[in-house]
Structure formats: structure tokens, C-alpha cells
Amino acid sequence: MAKKTTNELTILQERFADILFSMPExxxxxxxxxxxxxxxxxxxESKASRLVRNGKVKAYIDELRDKRTxxxxxxxEYVISGLKNIVEKNKDERPGVATKxxxxxxxxxxxxxxDNAQRGDKQLIIMNFNNDTKQIISG
Numbered sequence: 001m002a003k004k005t006t007n008e009l010t011i012l013q014e015r016f017a018d019i020l021f022s023m024p025e026x027x028x029x030x031x032x033x034x035x036x037x038x039x040x041x042x043x044x045e046s047k048a049s050r051l052v053r054n055g056k057v058k059a060y061i062d063e064l065r066d067k068r069t070x071x072x073x074x075x076x077e078y079v080i081s082g083l084k085n086i087v088e089k090n091k092d093e094r095p096g097v098a099t100k101x102x103x104x105x106x107x108x109x110x111x112x113x114x115d116n117a118q119r120g121d122k123q124l125i126i127m128n129f130n131n132d133t134k135q136i137i138s139g
Contacts, residue, residue: 012036013057020052021064028052080105 009017012035020031032048033040039047051057069075083101090097106112 009056009060013051013054014060016048016051017057017060017064021061076108080108083108 016031016035016037019034020026020028023031028048028051029045032044032051037044037047052061083105086101087098087105090101
């Protein structure tokens with residue numbers, strides 16, 4: 001039987017969550033392998049995906065996220081507000097910077113899907129930065 005940690009996760013589950021959470025760009029398969037699980041390739045990818053949806057693992061990752069948010073005082077509202085300020089300050093003189101900030105906001109808000117198909121519940125907003133028209137999909 002696998003040893004349990006104080007939060008009722010197995011040692012490998014906790015290690016997986018810690019590794020996944022600490023990655024600058026989280027990669028479930030890579031975290032799964034680094035944690036010490038034996039599966040490789042597509043099997044590791046599938047098992048890592050299942051593991052991240054495990055209720056206890058998900059709760060532990062949420063707990064790690066909450067601790068980081070409290071420690072850094074940076075949350076989604078802070079990031080969205082900062083990106084909004086970047087758009088407003090740069091839309092006339094640096095439209096590329098504003099467009100990048102809008103793209104990040106769009107990704108955060110889930111306006112793009114993995115298969116690049118736009119969801120039907122969005123509306124099109126057209127913005128003009130220095131006569132350079134940009135189309136933004138908005139909810």
C-alpha cells in the first residue's frame with residue numbers, strides 16, 4: 001500500500017502536484033515522470049491528466065495556489081487590472097504592446113479554444129489603434 005502524506009495524498013501524488021505547481025509553464029506529463037511514476041509516452045500523458053483531475057490532488061493544487069496568492073498578493077483581478085492599464089497606456093503609441101496585452105486577456109478569459117475555433121457565445125469588438133484595426137472576440 002502506498003504511503004500517505006498528512007493531506008491524504010500518496011507521496012507520489014503530492015510530489016506530482018508540487019512539481020506541476022512549481023513549473024513556470026506547467027506540463028502534466030513532465031511533472032508525472034519527474035514525480036517518479038513509471039509510465040512514459042502517451043500512457044504518462046493520459047495518467048497525468050487523470051491524476052490532475054483527482055479530487056484530492058486538485059484540492060492540494062488549489063491549496064498551493066491560494067497560499068501563493070496570499071503570499072504574493074497577486075491574483076487574477078490584479079493581473080487583469082494591470083493588463084487593462086497596459087492596453088490603455090499603449091494603444092496609441094505602441095499598438096503591438098496593447099495587442100499583446102489584449103491577447104493575454106483573451107486567453108485568460110477563455111476566448112480562444114484549443115482547436116482555435118471560437119465559441120458561439122462571444123461577440124466581435126473592433127478596436128482601432130493608430131489606423132491599425134484589431135478584432136477582439138469578447139463575451
